[in-house]
């Protein structure tokens with residue numbers, strides 16, 4: 444099982460990426476087969492995807508059961524497919540749960556292809572029914588009072604754009620101030636920058652060394668002209684969970700709308716928009732074992748939140764998001780939300796155990812490592828599947844290359860193309876070297892114990908090897924505190 448993850452390609456990073464991508468392109472049947480093996484290695488409580496699909500979505504296990512290795516491809520092709528690295532990047536995206544695929548397939552292949560907005564015939568009614576079921580499933584996952592409060596979008600980026608720009612522009616005659624944090628996802632920060640160019644004022648709250656905002660600083664930042672507070676539920680780089688209930692209460696007391704980007708939180712931790720006084724909430728399908736290209740925005744109806752739509756068109760989704768709703772994707776999002784709601788406790792417990800094992804193993808096998816964000820294993824303020832670790836005297840990119848048997852991320856997947864140290868880690872007060880040496884381990888629903896052991900051993904071995912080549916590591920061994928060294932030559936370290 445583990446050897447199947449070993450990537451044999453060598454050479455430059457780019458070459459490896461190209462090989463990996465080419466392998467991925469041809470890998471679907473084997474990947475799905477390996478994936479179904481992963482499912483059996485990580486048993487589900489209610490279990491057996493096919494019976495789940497038959498009972499709940501009429502997906503037809505007989506027709507759409509989990510595929511096995513295809514016989515129509517050569518053994519050479521199949522052996523090429525064994526070069527995929529072990530996937531440990533659950534914050535970048537999650538593999539689709541086979542039960543979600545089962546739910547979606549009828550809406551792609553059989554007679555359920557009607558436009559959900561066609562109100563004059565059965566094709567449209569069937570699709571509309573499926574879309575409304577999905578709306579109920581998403582609403583139920585987040586405790587929305589009314590499924591009509593859920594608007595389907597293309598993903599969390601679009602949901603965040605609509606929430607932030609849409610609310611700000613609607614209320615701009617009376618209010619022109621927005622509060623967010625320095626560690627939000629780029630799509631939130633860039634939406635705020637666009638609003639600044641339009642004349643809005645934005646406060647970017649700093650965070651503490653564990654990634655949490657200071658609630659007093661939030662209170663102090665609210666002004667009479669503040670219309671929106673946008674604070675993410677779970678950070679995608681360090682997994683810190685913000686105190687949503689307290690933030691919601693502060694916003695409600697001050698009559699300010701509260702938006703949260705819950706792309707990394709929904710389906711993983713309990714969220715109740717009623718109890719938490721959340722007015723707008725963004726969800727992404729591909730972070731919860733659903734399809735890519737679909738998401739949702741919760742928009743409260745009582746007290747009503749008004750939004751200026753970003754897109755002109757047919758007025759679908761209560762005028763908030765025009766465009767034909769993609770039935771199969773939305774059905775997938777609903778099914779994914781439904782599985783998350785049923786299995787959240789089980790997944791949380793399993794992923795917590797794997798994450799604690801990984802952290803304890805790293806701490807036993809290596810010195811001079813630091814967890815970024817909440818430190819302790821099992822911390823209630825860290826999403827267990829997101830473990831971000833810095834390894835002193837090791838460059839994150841070099842470690843990623845050395846760990847080519849694993850698909851990991853240094854910093855955020857969305858910014859890892861740049862060699863700038865992560866702005867999230869910098870916001871924690873992490874020094875530049877430690878920020879440069881960070882790796883994010885993303886553990887998900889289908890990660891197995893064996894994979895964690897493999898990851899642990901590989902990481903310890905490679906960090907040790909890289910440190911043996913580092914003059915800085917020799918200095919640490921000699922007891923020299925690197926912070927006391929005065930570097931010359933333009934700070935080449």
Ligand SMILES: Cc1ncc(COP(=O)(O)O)c(C=O)c1O
Nearest residue numbers: 598599600628679704706707727
């Ligand atoms: C916290 C957060 N917000 C928003 C997004 C964007 O989500 P999507 O890919 O659905 O547009 C991501 C994805 O990386 C994320 O992690």
